Amino acid sequence: MVFSLGADHAGFEQKNQLASFLIEQGYDVIDRGPETDDRVDYPDYAVRVARDVADGVADYGVLVCGTGIGMAMAADKVPGIRAANIITPEFAALCREHNNANIITLSGRFVDLETNKEILRTFIATEFGGGRHEQRVEKMMALDSE
């Protein structure tokens, strides 16, 4: 399984630590930056990760900014993306089970690293539920071409 990761200055530190965590778990990681904690604009990194996922270069994306909110808003502009801003393991499970999220966006400022690791573990371990959720996700994705 391949993960594409990106951040801004507020998520830089956790992005690096979460990349190591994923590699330790045996996953492949594409690090789309940034490479320093200099101030940057989150949409520039959200789009890199979103394109990796939309193009099938990566299976899932992980984006970290101060809150995760801007990253989700930016990534969701890219057709094919279902990015969810997650701050609890419970919501990590639900965004996979109900919404088939393909990018998770995390808070580097308000959620500690251990919680974000648990969130990521849950995100990875949870399959899309299908069934009644299938046509809802299809309707959502049809909006990409309107």
Ligand code: RB5
């Ligand atoms: C940067 O200060 C902050 O606005 C950004 O990291 C993020 O939280 C935006 O949603």
